[in-house]
Amino acid sequence: MWRRYGDAVYTLLTLAIFGFETIALGGLSVSFLLGAATGIASTPVEGILLGVVISSASALGMLGLYLLSYHFISSMRDRWHGDQIDQWTEWWVGLALAGPEEPVEDGSRRPKLPRVAVDSVLSLLEAVKGEEGDRLKEALAGHGVDRWFLRRARAGHLTSRLDAIEALGKARLPDTLDDLLGLLRHTKPVVRRMAARAAAGILAIMPPEPGPDGPHDRFIEAVKRADLQPGVVQEALLLLETRAGPVLGQLLADPELSDSLRWVVLETTGRLGLADMADALAGAADHPDPELRAATFRALRRLGSVPEGAEAHLLEAVEDEVDFVRVQAAHAAAFLSAETALPALEPRLEDPSWWVRRAAAGSLARLGEIGIATVKRAAQSHPDQAAREMAVQILLEADELTPAAARLATGVA
Amino acid sequence: MLSTPRLTDARILVVDDERVNVVLLERILEQDGYRNVKSVTDPTEAVALYDQFEPDLVLLDLHMPKLDGFGVMKLLEDRISSDTFLPILILTADIRPEIKRRALSAGAKDFVTKPFDRTEVLLRIQNLLETRFLHLRVRIDPVPEGQAT
Numbered sequence: 001m002w003r004r005y006g007d008a009v010y011t012l013l014t015l016a017i018f019g020f021e022t023i024a025l026g027g028l029s030v031s032f033l034l035g036a037a038t039g040i041a042s043t044p045v046e047g048i049l050l051g052v053v054i055s056s057a058s059a060l061g062m063l064g065l066y067l068l069s070y071h072f073i074s075s076m077r078d079r080w081h082g083d084q085i086d087q088w089t090e091w092w093v094g095l096a097l098a099g100p101e102e103p104v105e106d107g108s109r110r111p112k113l114p115r116v117a118v119d120s121v122l123s124l125l126e127a128v129k130g131e132e133g134d135r136l137k138e139a140l141a142g143h144g145v146d147r148w149f150l151r152r153a154r155a156g157h158l159t160s161r162l163d164a165i166e167a168l169g170k171a172r173l174p175d176t177l178d179d180l181l182g183l184l185r186h187t188k189p190v191v192r193r194m195a196a197r198a199a200a201g202i203l204a205i206m207p208p209e210p211g212p213d214g215p216h217d218r219f220i221e222a223v224k225r226a227d228l229q230p231g232v233v234q235e236a237l238l239l240l241e242t243r244a245g246p247v248l249g250q251l252l253a254d255p256e257l258s259d260s261l262r263w264v265v266l267e268t269t270g271r272l273g274l275a276d277m278a279d280a281l282a283g284a285a286d287h288p289d290p291e292l293r294a295a296t297f298r299a300l301r302r303l304g305s306v307p308e309g310a311e312a313h314l315l316e317a318v319e320d321e322v323d324f325v326r327v328q329a330a331h332a333a334a335f336l337s338a339e340t341a342l343p344a345l346e347p348r349l350e351d352p353s354w355w356v357r358r359a360a361a362g363s364l365a366r367l368g369e370i371g372i373a374t375v376k377r378a379a380q381s382h383p384d385q386a387a388r389e390m391a392v393q394i395l396l397e398a399d400e401l402t403p404a405a406a407r408l409a410t411g412v413a
Numbered sequence: 414m415l416s417t418p419r420l421t422d423a424r425i426l427v428v429d430d431e432r433v434n435v436v437l438l439e440r441i442l443e444q445d446g447y448r449n450v451k452s453v454t455d456p457t458e459a460v461a462l463y464d465q466f467e468p469d470l471v472l473l474d475l476h477m478p479k480l481d482g483f484g485v486m487k488l489l490e491d492r493i494s495s496d497t498f499l500p501i502l503i504l505t506a507d508i509r510p511e512i513k514r515r516a517l518s519a520g521a522k523d524f525v526t527k528p529f530d531r532t533e534v535l536l537r538i539q540n541l542l543e544t545r546f547l548h549l550r551v552r553i554d555p556v557p558e559g560q561a562t
Contacts, residue, residue, distance in 0.1 A: 082432075089433050093440045097531075123433040126506070130530035205528075241508050241526070273510035 011071050018064035025057035081116060088120035095139060096124070096132035113143050122170040129205060137173055146173045153183065153195075162194050169198025177202045177215055184226035193232045196223070200239035208246060216247055224257070230264045237268040245274050252280045262287075263295050270299030278307045285313035290322040297328035306335045318344045318360075323353040330359035334366040341367055342374060349378050349387035357386060361394040372400055421445075423542045426468035427452035428459045428485060429504065430477040434527075438472060438504075438534075445535055456480040460488045468499075469545050470538060475505040475516065486519045493520075498548035500541035504529065 032050040121136055128136070140146060149171070152164035165183065168176050180202065183195035203219050223233060240247055251257055251265045266284060269277050281303075284296045297317060300306050306314055314336065317329035330348055333341045341363065348360035361378075364371040372395075379391035379401070395401035425447055429435050435452045442450045451466050453459050456477045463471070471489070475482035486501060493499045503516050506527040513524060523537050 086432065086436070089436050093437050096437075097440055097444055120433065123431065124437060125528065127431070127434045127437055127527050127529065128531065129528040130532065132531050133528060238508075271509065 011068065014067050015064065018060050018067075022057055022060045022064065025053055025060065029054045029057055084114075084116045085120050088117045089124065092117075092121045092124050092136060092139075096128060096135050112148075113145060118145055118167070122167055125172060126170055133172075133205075137171065140171055141173060141175070146171065146176055150176060150179050153179070158188065158190075161191060165191065165194040165198050169194070169201045172202045172205050174202060174206050174215075177206070178218065181218060181222040184222045184228070189227075189229070192226060192228055196226070196228060196232055196236040197239060200236040203247075204239060204241045204243050206243070208243065216243070216250065220247060220250055224254075224261065230260055233261065233264045234268050234271075237264065238271065244268065244272055245277060248272075248274065249277060249280050252277075252283065259289050259292060263292055266292065266295040266299045270295075270302035273303060275303045275305060278303050278305045279309060282307050282310035282313070285310040285317070290320070290325050293317055293320065294322075294325045294328045297325070297332040300335070301328065301332040304335055306332055311336065311340065315340070315344050318348060323351075323356060326351065326353065326356045327359045330356055330363055333360075334363035338367040338370045342370065346374055346378075349382060349390060350384040354386075354390075357390040358394070361390045365394050365398050365400070372398070376400065420539060420542045420546070421447050422449065423447065423469040423545070424449040424451075424466055425470045425472065425538070426450075426459070426463060426466055427472045428456055428477075428482075429472070429474040430454050430456065431474070434474065434504070441531055441534065442538075456482075456485050459485050460492070463489060463492065470541055471499065471501045472538075473501055473503055473521070475503055475507060475512065483515065483519050486516075486521065490520055496552065498545055500545055502537060502541060504534075 029050065032046065032053060118140075121140060125133060125136055146168070149164040149167050152160050153168060155161075165180070168180060177199055180195045180199040184192050184199070186192050186195065199219060199222070203215055206215050209215060223236065228236075237244055237248065248265050248269050251261065252269075257265070262284060266281060269281060278300060281296055281299050284292050287293050287296070293313075296310070297314065300310065300314075314329055314332055317325050318333060320326050320329065326348070330345060333345055336344075345360045345364050345367075348356055349364075351357050351360065361375055364375050367374075375391045375394055378387055379395055380388075382388045382391065392401060396403065425442060427435055427438050427450065429438070429452070432454055435454055439450055439452060451462060451468075453462055456474075457480050459473075459480075473482045473485060477485075480488075482503060482505070489499070489501070500522040501520055503521045503524045504527055505512070505516075505524065508526055516524070522541060525534050525537055
């Protein structure tokens with residue numbers, strides 16, 4: 001909206017203000033000049049004033065002209081660039097859908113592509129994969145674009161480096177994976193971050209290769225050794241998309257994995273909803289670090305299942321000494337059988353933490369009729385007022401109680 | 414008895430703010446024989462084009478400026494009667510389960526993740542259009558009671 005209409009409004013406003021100023025100053029200049037010619041304004045002070053007025057009018061005129069020219073040229077350039085992008089897009093789409101490009105004869109080199117052509121094909125590679133994507137990548141590599149970007153990613157100005165790394169991430173050329181993994185050891189955190197994103201994007205489209213030296217293993221080792229913020233690792237793991245499962249599983253199975261990385265892996269597994277990894281998560285359910293215990297139960301809650309191996313730990317965690325662990329455990333308990341969860345959750349209705357009471361009441365309400373009946377009983381006759389109020393709140397949210405009945409139960413007029 | 418329309422006669426509306434994606438989808442559909450494809454890169458124009466074009470299928474991007482895919486679906490919801498099956502195929506790079514759930518509850522019928530595979534997109538489009546035409550046929554030419562199973 002702003003880009004479309006804001007520029008025009010800005011130009012018109014600038015033109016109006018500068019135009020008014022220029023005309024006013026021009027008028028003043030003329031009157032001074034006439035005065036000087038007729039001998040009325042002939043003192044040195046008036047001469048200086050005249051010079052100032054004329055130079056101000058000229059400066060404003062130049063500025064106004066510059067602004068108008070700037071917008072005109074920008075608009076022309078944008079249109080030209082858009083046309084170029086459209087032409088190249090058509091060309092690349094034709095290449096992607098029509099079949100292999102004509103082979104290059106030995107010894108001959110394809111001409112260097114203009115930047116607009118590279119931008120166009122990189123955008124296209126974000127949209128298409130499979131045979132069509134492979135054709136585009138082959139063409140890119142044939143023109144030496146991958147080597148050019150790699151050279152820029154290794155040296156030069158920081159902005160150019162980041163630009164090149166981002167382009168490599170979009171191009172998703174498997175041959176550039178190891179170069180990008182090498183950049184995870186770069187001194188600048190922003191370069192490491194961009195390289196991690198780009199490498200993950202490439203790995204996401206590579207077929208799994210079994211063996212200790214496969215791309216997944218190389219990615220895992222590089223991430224473990226790199227000094228990356230947890231958020232950066234999580235972003236990279238999320239970008240692995242359908243390839244995330246094996247990588248996350250391998251990381252979880254590593255007994256020497258750092259706690260911060262393990263926390264990231266647990267969070268990512270939950271966020272990606274990788275339900276078949278619930279068993280692998282169970283291993284961290286009794287971790288000494290409460291952050292990791294909480295992350296485990298949060299992940300299981302997101303997956304919507306609690307594996308047998310984690311049940312006993314979950315029941316213990318509902319009574320954990322750390323309140324945020326109890327909150328997550330109470331949430332995850334909704335996915336236990338009603339018979340198992342009920343005795344663990346009911347006492348939590350009088351937990352000192354509001355969050356635990358809420359999680360326990362919410363999970364009880366999800367256990368079906370028996371759970372709802374327990375919450376209703378608590379709303380009516382629990383000796384603890386906080387437990388009664390929380391039970392009423394949950395019943396209201398679950399449409400199991402009318403507002404009038406809720407007022408009666410809590411004694412609010 | 415009405416004849417079943419050919420899938421390639423189907424009207425397909427593409428809504429994506431990325432011109433590159435629109436061109437790609439148009440060419441893929443053209444190459445597969447679809448002749449009635451219209452597209453917009455400004456999502457605020459999608460509803461007007463929908464009213465004018467009355468598509469059999471909408472290919473919709475989720476993350477767009479001004480009006481996202483959820484907003485477009487919300488606007489379309491008011492125009493689609495409850496007994497009409499208008500398939501909306503979401504094309505998105507966002508693979509988060511909560512986004513998929515949200516889109517499905519907003520009216521989307523299927524998903525394709527970007528970058529997409531040409532064959533997969535075409536198959537999903539074909540499946541959705543077949544369902545659309547079967548639905549239309551049942552509405553126009555209901556199965557006689559005696560033949561109903």
